[in-house]
Ligand code: PEP
């Protein structure tokens with residue numbers, strides 16, 4: 235895709251008009267950098283403004299670098315390339331900025347990936363206003379036309395910024411007369427924390443500790459204890475059930491594949507005569523309704539929490555939810571406020587179904603404390619667009635529920651009781667991402683390199699609700715449907731019929747394009763809470779994926795039958811995860827053939843000739859890939875696991891993540907062998923791992939002949955953008971060169987990657 239200079243200049247023209255409606259200069263500038271980055275197809279865009287009195291430039295808006303530096307990064311006139319551009323009032327364009335002796339390295343800003351650099355001064359008359367900068371990982375990315383376009387934009391920005399500065403001065407005066415913010419009671423070392431980003435997005439809301447002390451039934455209640463009557467209790471009971479039923483219906487409509495019966499336990503407990511019946515009896519004996527609810531709910535919470543049975547222990551949270559809901563509904567004027575609406579949930583432990591409940595109750599974000607974010611929790615949060623950060627600091631679990639928390643899922647940062655400035659900055663960021671989200675998506679779904687090699691960019695789908703995004707970004711199909719999600723969030727194995735409905739809906743919604751359905755991939759860190767798993771010392775080396783399916787043939791058969799039935803009259807691709815040998819594949823195929831015989835015999839409509847593929851994710855599969863591809867109809871490379879198993883690095887262990895090096899020469903060579911085998915056998919091969927959306931590694935995949943990529947739906951525009959700037963002939967040469975390198979450090983040098991030093995013990 236070409237850079238859109240004309241369109242860019244027009245958009246900035248419109249932005250000038252938009253500024254009148256913007257809430258602040260920062261908001262406007264943040265929108266501006268997003269629009270410039272988008273149209274210039276640049277990974278980074280920044281605006282620095284010049285403070286004449288101090289002779290310093292301040293970073294005011296940025297996309298692509300560490301946002302913590304916004305408002306904090308200051309450069310003297312003449313300092314670094316940015317300062318020089320303004321001092322000398324000339325554009326500076328560098329193919330590889332770090333090579334320029336004037337380049338100033340700012341630790342922590344995350345600039346190291348970005349080689350190409352272009353800065354133009356923003357000037358009004360003779361007045362220095364600031365600097366506009368774009369950066370990109372691809373060397374020599376910017377040309378003379380880009381410089382001209384950026385200069386045109388800078389000229390337009392100049393006048394807007396000048397007006398805005400006047401307004402800002404006015405706001406400063408107002409702020410200085412505004413009342414002081416309320417006193418903060420949070421320990422200073424808890425004010426700002428850095429965690430691990432799990433799911434993107436920003437959430438600002440009241441902290442709510444999930445699964446806090448077991449007998450804590452937190453009540454937000456100001457009415458006196460005896461304020462309610464038996465009639466209030468009856469109404470509360472009735473309304474609580476109606477609300478839960480409505481919530482269940484809504485979730486089933488929104489998440490047809492995974493939300494089945496998530497509130498069923500709530501409703502069952504609510505109706506139980508030992509629960510609501512016991513409350514009613516207490517009230518009849520003279521207890522005020524509020525006390526009766528608290529007493530019985532607390533008894534249940536204690537009972538469940540002490541249970542040996544993990545399935546009962548899981549219900550503690552449900553009872554707390556119920557208790558709170560009943561208390562709230564006592565009030566005659568109670569609204570159906572969702573339990574967690576607008577809240578930032580802080581949890582020590584969480585089940586996949588908890589995430590669904592939190593989303594149903596409109597939680598704003600999730601902070602998982604003390605590890606334990608298994609990959610399905612992370613994937614669920616991302617799929618449900620729930621911003622989420624993981625952090626070690628357990629003190630957060632003691633946070634008072636009167637404090638606000640700001641969680642930045644993009645950066646993995648947390649602000650406890652954020653200052654008004656921080657809140658405003660994030661409100662602006664949210665506004666900006668809304669504005670950027672409305673940027674129109676290109677008409678066509680075709681993706682190609684700059685020299686015309688067609689590449690399919692498909693979507694990895696975990697839940698059917700994500701198909702909407704895949705369609706919006708014009709995915710060329712579903713390259714990986716992770717069928718385990720309906721299994722993970724339920725309390726029991728879904729029936730063949732339930733699975734059939736889910737797969738049929740998936741195929742219906744993607745009609746006309748390929749859908750590759752993967753059979754169950756559980757085990758590892760994707761455990762089924764209802765399946766008595768053997769206690770494995772090394773679950774990733776244990777009963778995982780296809781091994782599980784081949785061990786439990788009835789579960790496998792049920793799933794395959796559902797897939798085969800759903801595929802009737804459609805194109806049907808089924809693939810097996812974690813195939814370790816040709817024999818594995820042949821065994822799995824035999825089960826498919828047996829299912830086909832059964833369905834034929836029963837005269838049940840089905841697809842009689844599905845295409846069967848193998849995922850190549852293990853070194854053993856790479857070693858026999860020629861024989862494997864001879865048997866399979868297609869191959870799919872699961873890059874995430876391939877790296878894990880080739881390098882023997884647990885992909886979920888943050889402590890050794892510096893060993894998880896996707897560009898290790900061993901990985902590059904393994905990928906090349908897989909691609910070669912598939913090309914020689916003239917069988918399709920796709921790649922579906924995180925590597926495909928990494929701009930540093932994508933050229934290699936294309937260069938070795940991969941023509942199908944499957945990525946998280948939100949990554950599709952980014953990947954298509956990267957592809958459009960890629961020259962296939964060059965990518966081939968480059969890949970051939972990378973394959974000659976034997977050391978990680980050599981590959982890093984060739985790809986322009988700087989890795990942080992390995993932490994010493
Ligand atoms: C992979 O391993 O790369 C892959 C796509 O599968 P998953 O991430 O579901 O293991």
Ligand code: MG
Pocket residue numbers: 811851872874875
């Ligand atoms: Mg995998």
